[in-house]
Amino acid sequence: MSVEKQHAVSGELPPVHERFFNRELSWLAFNRRVLAEAVNPDYPLLERLRFLSISGSNLDEFMMVRVAGIAGQVRRQIDELSIDGQTPQQQLGALLDAVKALVDAQQLVLADLGRELGAAGIRLIDNDPFSRAEAEWLRDYFEEHVVPVLTPQAIDPAHPFPFIANQGTGILFQIQRNADGAGVSEMILIPPALPRFVRLPGEKASWIGIEELVRRHATLLFPGFRILGHGVFRVLRDSDIEIEEDAEDLVRYYRTAIQRRRRGKVIMLQLQEDFDPDAERLLREQLRLDYALVIKSKGLLAINGLATVVDEDRQDLKFDPYNPRYPERVLEHDGDCFSAIREKDLVIHHPYESFEVVIDFLRQAAADPDVVAIKQTLYRAGKQSAVIAALIAAAEAGKSVTAVVELKARFDEEQNLMWAAQLERAGVQVIYGFVDWKTHAKVSLVVRREGDGYRTYCHFGTGNYHPVTARIYTDLSFFTADTRMGRDAGQLFNFVTGYVEPKHTELLAISPINLREKLYECIDREIALAAKGRPATIWAKLNQLTDPDLIDRLYLASRQGVEVRLVVRGICCLRPGVPGLSETIEVKSIIGRFLEHSRIWAFGNGARMPNKRARVFISSADAMSRNMGRRVEVLVPVKNPTVHDQVLGQVMLANLLDTEQSWACGPDGKYVRFEKGAQPFNLHRYFMTNPSLSGRGAALSRGRKVPKLALRRGVAHRG
Structure with a gap:
């Protein structure tokens, strides 16, 4: 043996x-x-x-x-x-x-x-x-x-x-x-x-x-x-x-x-x-x-x-030039971001869809007389930041503006110090967060007066508020007016600005408080489903996977028969395909025209993936000890059916199907290029030529249909 x-x-x-x-x-x-x-x-x-x-x-x-x-x-x-x-x-x-x-x-x-x-x-x-x-x-x-x-x-x-x-x-x-x-x-x-x-x-x-x-x-x-x-x-x-x-x-x-x-x-x-x-x-x-x-x-x-x-x-x-699309959903509302978000949740897939919609969200908040407050995290904002300009305009318009500026963003410290000084001069309340922990979460919160009360609009991102990298990094921008998300985001900001630790959140999981525990709970549920003989699946897309306890949890899932498919662009400390340890785990890395940066977790929830019941999350956090124990991060559940289908059935599935830019990791740590196969698939080309789901709105039903992706089970993609 x-x-x-x-x-x-x-x-x-x-x-x-x-x-x-x-x-x-x-x-x-x-x-x-x-x-x-x-x-x-x-x-x-x-x-x-x-x-x-x-x-x-x-x-x-x-x-x-x-x-x-x-x-x-x-x-x-x-x-x-x-x-x-x-x-x-x-x-x-x-x-x-x-x-x-x-x-x-x-x-x-x-x-x-x-x-x-x-x-x-x-x-x-x-x-x-x-x-x-x-x-x-x-x-x-x-x-x-x-x-x-x-x-x-x-x-x-x-x-x-x-x-x-x-x-x-x-x-x-x-x-x-x-x-x-x-x-x-x-x-x-x-x-x-x-x-x-x-x-x-x-x-x-x-x-x-x-x-x-x-x-x-x-x-x-x-x-x-x-x-x-x-x-x-x-x-x-x-x-x-x-x-x-x-x-x-x-x-x-x-x-x-x-x-x-x-x-x-x-x-x-x-x-x-x-x-x-x-x-x-x-x-x-x-x-x-x-x-x-x-x-x-x-x-x-x-x-x-x-x-x-x-x-x-x-x-x-050079590559043929590519110009990102502006979401038709927002254009259908005459460019009014708040109206589009109020109708239903919306996810923007960068760089295929323009980062300009994120800027417009903040610009409109700055100019809207009904907006009373804006709260914003800033990790990397770039040298020519329209985000900073929008926050300054909002403060000068008399709104309550809070900016959490992270000084510990490596090699951007000097730039962030400069932005902090400019924001403070304009009347923005600048907070530097925790001494020991980086505030790495990407969150915007806008409070708007509507009717007899207030409505909170939120943006959660997997990437930075950086207009340059948003053209070459693949990231997700999630907009919602869900009141539960708004309450949770408010607690997140209170945690960073006033050290008031949330005792309970309705939807968000926040690191270092309960993000790790939420992931463990989702993994353990798949393990329990496998024990009952039901389909059990974990899909994840990450930049890095280095946390030993989380890796051991995934090993445990594999040993119980859970299918685990991971897309890890950079560092991966997990050994896939080891008999008796990780034989149901596959790891691939994608390197191509765009830098894969979005973080996604998906759990099958008792049915074959992809499925409508699957539990889907996007996050600012990688699977690293520092992200779950020494940084402020968010794990955001995707509830809206259209957004759910886009994140799971489009973005995540396309990453798993890619053969033209993918490398397979073996049990020895060596990476081998995938064979392109008889039906090669390039996820970057797919998203450059096919529209997103939630961003199209009514235009999706009127226009060209998006090719439906399907998982080819049992097909060996490795080179």
Whole structure:
């Protein structure tokens, strides 16, 4: 009998290293899938370059936060074990090896893309020769636009070693004075104000990295010297901000913490492959590389900067433009959001339907004389935020406006501090929430005077109030005038603003109060149904699945015969398909044109899925310990039949049916692309070409029917 079967018979769970994948290695597997899209022949060339750039940005943040955190544990000799039972030292060694392999893979992809781009008329200049006209233009550009902002710094006992900021790129030159043959080490740090890439003029696109431009014109910076050697380097630092429990003023604390972030411990030093050994020794000594990763790369450093090249005006090398629809349901009410919502609940599916309806909801609330109060959570709002403008307009119109601004939104802290100051100047009551918990719930509440009383309108989102990401993230915006939802949302805001913990909610489950318990209750109900021989099913769509207790609950469900189908875009610590543990659990990941971001839970409730009795929820929370225990989140039940059908029978089902952008996770943690099959299905294309249900209103019955999706049971989709 196998070990797994023995555990199943005894009722014991296997040890943690057999039950769970390592969280950090699972994330690296996710970024590998992102990188794989850069070689996807189904995508236009510049879109493939975009995926390469995204994989670089992802890896930077991973190093600055996750790897830096584990290195910090090693330095402080903290022995906290990971979900799979590894010590910080064990994890760090495995991660550094995996990161090196990923960086090497990125460079190979870049080399291939560079050749293909060149054939398509877009040149990424490396060691290429210049024509005379190009050389003259670059020299003029360098002298006029680059030299004035560069500051060469000698490295010797009379000049202290310069500080290199986080994500800073520099060049170390070894030069020799012509007059006396004396050798000098010089460092040039590339100012962040300079463009990452410079485009040469002309119809044919030629792009040169700023460090390559500086290297090629170094003689202009060091007249009277001979260039003996050079080396380009880049530094990443620990960028996580830890909250001190005794912080008396969160605003002041974050302003100083943002400054400290720029000077965090070095976590990665990246060097060009032919970097001068003496210069490398100097950097290693001066940067104090304590548990840091040193990587030598053959090609370009800071590949995230390739996003600049993606902006090249070559529509033939990009996805066809897509313009989201505005919900016909709202247009049928002459654009009156409140009238449309009052008629019945409404869900908007971004980015296929416009985020503008969310903005209009707030704009109309600001301008409506019958609206008396607006309450709004703000996690990430973007740099040009129409949401902020609407809240300011409402406050200036004399309405009671409360904004819960989350300062702990990583890498958006500075932007959020700025928005908070603007809101306060306009008369908005700004609340910063809890010191220890992030307010991650996405909620708008509008109180409107109607007849002899007041009606509350609510918006619950699975994504941020961010107009830019709303065009590329798939998310759900749920609008309702249900009085029970309104009362629950009011309690949620009172909890955040006044620490008044809700004793009872009618519909919403709120983290960290009862969201976990609600999910457990739904899972346990499916387990009980399976025990009675009735159909028992759990479907979920998540960004991450890392909470060990929730995973163990899903294992328990699988061992009792519950069918569990999970769509987890990023980190997944659950091992699917293990005999005796998770053999009824399937896990897939979808990576495509849009970033899958909505969170959905669905429970069969005694009938085969999908069905009208199924219990369906949308949420702001991922299945992570922090989301259920250390963040303010909401789990929202979907009651309206049309919205229920849209979320379950359209959105969730389309995710399960997708074959063109899907990866299957095996029991060993390896992901394999799905075979497209005889009837390939692309969920992004489906939603770009077919209207939603609740957003169409009467137009749905008059116009073209939406193709009905059906679950193909028993069909193997794995590659």
